[in-house]
Amino acid sequence: MSINVSGLVDWQRGHIDRRIFWDPAIYEQELERVFARSWLFVAHESQIEEPGAFVTTYMAQDNVIVARASDRSIKVFLNSCPHRGNRVCFADSGQGRQFTCNYHGWAFGLDGALKRMPKMALYKATPGFRMEDWGLKRARVESYKGLVFATFDEEAPSLGDWLGDFRWYLDAVLDVEEGGTEFLPGGATRSVMNCNWKFPADNFVGDIYHALWTHLGGSEPTLGRHGGVIVENERSWQVSVNGHGWEFNDSFLGNAATMGDREMLRYMKSRQEAITARLGEFRAKMWGSVASANIFPNFSFLPGYFTFRTFQPKGPTKTEIHAWTLVPKNMPDDIKDRFRRGSMRTFSPSGLLEMDDGENWEHSTAANAGFVTRNQRLCYAMAPEGELDDDSLPGTVTLGQLSDANQRLFYKKWAEMMNAETWQDIPLEKPAAPAEAAE
Ligand code: FES
Numbered sequence: 527m528s529i530n531v532s533g534l535v536d537w538q539r540g541h542i543d544r545r546i547f548w549d550p551a552i553y554e555q556e557l558e559r560v561f562a563r564s565w566l567f568v569a570h571e572s573q574i575e576e577p578g579a580f581v582t583t584y585m586a587q588d589n590v591i592v593a594r595a596s597d598r599s600i601k602v603f604l605n606s607c608p609h610r611g612n613r614v615c616f617a618d619s620g621q622g623r624q625f626t627c628n629y630h631g632w633a634f635g636l637d638g639a640l641k642r643m644p645k646m647a648l649y650k651a652t653p654g655f656r657m658e659d660w661g662l663k664r665a666r667v668e669s670y671k672g673l674v675f676a677t678f679d680e681e682a683p684s685l686g687d688w689l690g691d692f693r694w695y696l697d698a699v700l701d702v703e704e705g706g707t708e709f710l711p712g713g714a715t716r717s718v719m720n721c722n723w724k725f726p727a728d729n730f731v732g733d734i735y736h737a738l739w740t741h742l743g744g745s746e747p748t749l750g751r752h753g754g755v756i757v758e759n760e761r762s763w764q765v766s767v768n769g770h771g772w773e774f775n776d777s778f779l780g781n782a783a784t785m786g787d788r789e790m791l792r793y794m795k796s797r798q799e800a801i802t803a804r805l806g807e808f809r810a811k812m813w814g815s816v817a818s819a820n821i822f823p824n825f826s827f828l829p830g831y832f833t834f835r836t837f838q839p840k841g842p843t844k845t846e847i848h849a850w851t852l853v854p855k856n857m858p859d860d861i862k863d864r865f866r867r868g869s870m871r872t873f874s875p876s877g878l879l880e881m882d883d884g885e886n887w888e889h890s891t892a893a894n895a896g897f898v899t900r901n902q903r904l905c906y907a908m909a910p911e912g913e914l915d916d917d918s919l920p921g922t923v924t925l926g927q928l929s930d931a932n933q934r935l936f937y938k939k940w941a942e943m944m945n946a947e948t949w950q951d952i953p954l955e956k957p958a959a960p961a962e963a964a965e
């Protein structure tokens with residue numbers, strides 16, 4: 527029996543029941559209805575450029591291998607042997623020709639197919655046994671401008687429909703120049719927080735509000751008043767499509783990752799003209815601005831810090847964070863290195879700003895489970911979401927004020943997926959033509 531969450535999420539008023547942040551039954555339903563159905567980010571193509579290159583990662587609690595096959599296509603499959611279930615690959619990344627299970631020696635190709643095993647003739651003698659039935663379970667795979675996503679749901683719409691018009695905004699980080707982007711080697715971390723995965727996701731989808739308070743203590747002494755988190759509310763935007771959301775400030779270039787580094791700021795300024803010519807003025811301002819974003823459900827990034835991360839659920843109150851640094855491929859090496867150091871100093875397990883955030887998310891998670899505490903709802907009621915008058919930007923757009931709009935729309939999508947038996951019951955905003963009027 528599934529749980530109907532309509533009574534727990536009143537997204538119009540912004541009243542959210544705390545139960546969704548700790549209840550094991552809700553969590554189980556999330557694994558099934560949110561994570562097993564969504565397109566989940568698994569890798570950047572730059573991590574697996576050559577045939578045989580692979581990374582292992584998580585799709586929620588399922589460990590998967592993401593590999594470049596011999597025909598250069600990208601394959602994603604479960605990292606669990608169908609013989610007795612053992613993990614097949616123990617490395618985070620590497621290069622190989624096949625994956626051989628430690629336990630009894632079953633060997634799988636770069637596409638996950640079962641190739642051979644010791645005493646193969648004994649299996650072949652078994653009536654009805656077919657090698658092709660026993661490969662590593664494969665997911666559907668699609669990419670958008672370097673970002674690779676996968677889903678195990680055969681019924682899910684295409685990645686294009688899932689991202690919808692959010693792609694138009696994504697181009698402001700993924701398509702700023704011809705050469706594309708890459709994840710920096712050495713700019714990646716993994717860590718664990720004792721929090722529900724939705725707290726970091728809702729923070730990234732639209733909570734610039736906290737930056738004015740949470741990060742003030744750390745950022746002012748180290749970055750100075752104007753080197754760090756500065757938000758001019760009147761230039762604050764929130765955009766939301768299909769539960770994905772991006773908030774940004776279009777009047778402040780650079781971010782705390784720059785730590786006020788003049789070389790980085792100079793580089794970012796020097797790119798503005800070319801990016802404007804390529805993407806138009808509006809999106810050129812999104813690139814490198816004070817901003818945060820989340821692709822539903824758990825893939826987040828900070829465009830101005832170039833930190834990209836997944837918040838992998840590991841239980842109702844535990845989240846594993848995988849973080850990378852994404853930069854334009856053609857960025858000068860020296861500037862790349864500065865961004866790597868900047869994102870590590872701010873958003874890594876020992877990063878100044880990530881520590882600020884993690885403490886809040888852990889305490890919010892722990893407190894919500896209190897027996898009496900759990901009966902008071904949480905308030906996501908700041909300022910109504912709005913549409914721009916001229917309708918020139920895709921999605922639901924809120925301009926000019928701090929707002930919980932993106933967070934409410936994140937929980938709206940969450941509730942839709944939690945309640946829906948099938949994809950027919952999950953509304954998707956279909957992509958419209960690119961909005962050139964916004965340029
Ligand atoms: S569990 Fe993998 S070969 Fe037996």
Ligand SMILES: [Fe+2]
Pocket residue numbers: 736737740741879883
């Ligand atoms: Fe933060």
